[in-house]
Amino acid sequence: MYPLQLENGRYISIQRQLYPDLIAAHLKGFITIGSYALDRHSVAKWICLDADDQLRWQKLIGLAQTLTAQGVTPYLEPSRRGGHLWLFTPPLSGTDARRFGKQLLADHKLDKLKIELYPKQDKLVTGPGSFVRLPLGKHRLTNKYYPFTTLEGQPLKSPAAATPSIRDQIKVLTNPIRVPKEFVDSLIARSPVPKTHSPTPKFEPTPEPAKPKKPSKKRRERYDSKPSERIKSAISVSDFVRQYIELDDQGRGHCPFHEDQINSFSINSDHNFWHCFACERGGSIIDFWMLWRKKQGENYSFKATITDLAHKLLK
Numbered sequence: 001m002y003p004l005q006l007e008n009g010r011y012i013s014i015q016r017q018l019y020p021d022l023i024a025a026h027l028k029g030f031i032t033i034g035s036y037a038l039d040r041h042s043v044a045k046w047i048c049l050d051a052d053d054q055l056r057w058q059k060l061i062g063l064a065q066t067l068t069a070q071g072v073t074p075y076l077e078p079s080r081r082g083g084h085l086w087l088f089t090p091p092l093s094g095t096d097a098r099r100f101g102k103q104l105l106a107d108h109k110l111d112k113l114k115i116e117l118y119p120k121q122d123k124l125v126t127g128p129g130s131f132v133r134l135p136l137g138k139h140r141l142t143n144k145y146y147p148f149t150t151l152e153g154q155p156l157k158s159p160a161a162a163t164p165s166i167r168d169q170i171k172v173l174t175n176p177i178r179v180p181k182e183f184v185d186s187l188i189a190r191s192p193v194p195k196t197h198s199p200t201p202k203f204e205p206t207p208e209p210a211k212p213k214k215p216s217k218k219r220r221e222r223y224d225s226k227p228s229e230r231i232k233s234a235i236s237v238s239d240f241v242r243q244y245i246e247l248d249d250q251g252r253g254h255c256p257f258h259e260d261q262i263n264s265f266s267i268n269s270d271h272n273f274w275h276c277f278a279c280e281r282g283g284s285i286i287d288f289w290m291l292w293r294k295k296q297g298e299n300y301s302f303k304a305t306i307t308d309l310a311h312k313l314l315k
């Protein structure tokens with residue numbers, strides 16, 4: 001079960017198992033998924049502080065500097081308007097994760113600033129709870145990557161890497177430096193004990209996916225008017241691609257973009273993207289058509305591709 005970001009920036013909950021190839025698709029920017037802050041046993045392995053504007057983001061960078069001086073490693077991820085400060089912790093109950101986060105904010109006088117703390121629930125009751133966009137993917141609304149940075153705002157890189165790259169950041173984040181247990185415990189010890197709740201029912205996934213809220217009319221018009229978005233919604237990747245290459249029932253076939261002896265090319269119909277695991281290309285109809293035009297020796301600029309597709313698909 002995982003949250004999936006739609007092209008309008010909103011999320012829906014997908015009631016299916018999250019396979020590793022979907023995480024790969026997220027990292028390659030074909031889809032964007034979120035990460036729930038608590039597992040089904042209400043255990044957290046990180047907290048995330050979310051600043052939604054530059055003023056609050058500067059405060060979080062200040063907090064990160066102080067933490068670094070105390071021997072704690074914060075991970076800074078700037079975002080569209082502000083940013084996320086991630087702290088990877090030893091496994092904690094949702095209650096303790098929140099006590100830790102709240103005390104941290106209070107200690108640095110940031111508790112009145114409307115900085116959001118994830119997880120947002122002490123314990124899961126009826127649903128999967130809060131989530132944060134999984135780092136190192138593309139924000140669907142801006143179509144941009146937001147890599148991690150150092151305290152000075154430079155792209156984060158491991159000491160071993162010559163230059164910063166997303167691949168290197170994945171390595172760094174796969175094995176993050178966790179907040180020392182003693183540090184977490186010392187903050188929790190000073191934090192107020194939350195009111196005890198009555199026993200809560202065991203978490204069961206909700207049967208129906210959460211429906212995304214309808215975007216406002218203004219937003220919808222602006223968003224719908226983008227030709228690239230209208231092209232993508234005019235036809236499924238599967239229907240489009242099948243007009244040009246042969247695919248089996250599972251959506252697999254020879255990749256047209258490299259010398260393919262095996263069926264390296266595949267379509268993910270659930271999430272409407274194509275991917276070749278051999279040449280590592282993939283994406284939307286537009287990505288497919290750009291490469292197709294390139295192969296035919298035609299102008300394969302984004303603009304020429306869009307114009308051609310609009311002519312084919314949009315009336």
Ligand SMILES: [Zn+2]
Pocket residue numbers: 255256257258260264276277278279280281
């Ligand atoms: Zn290929």
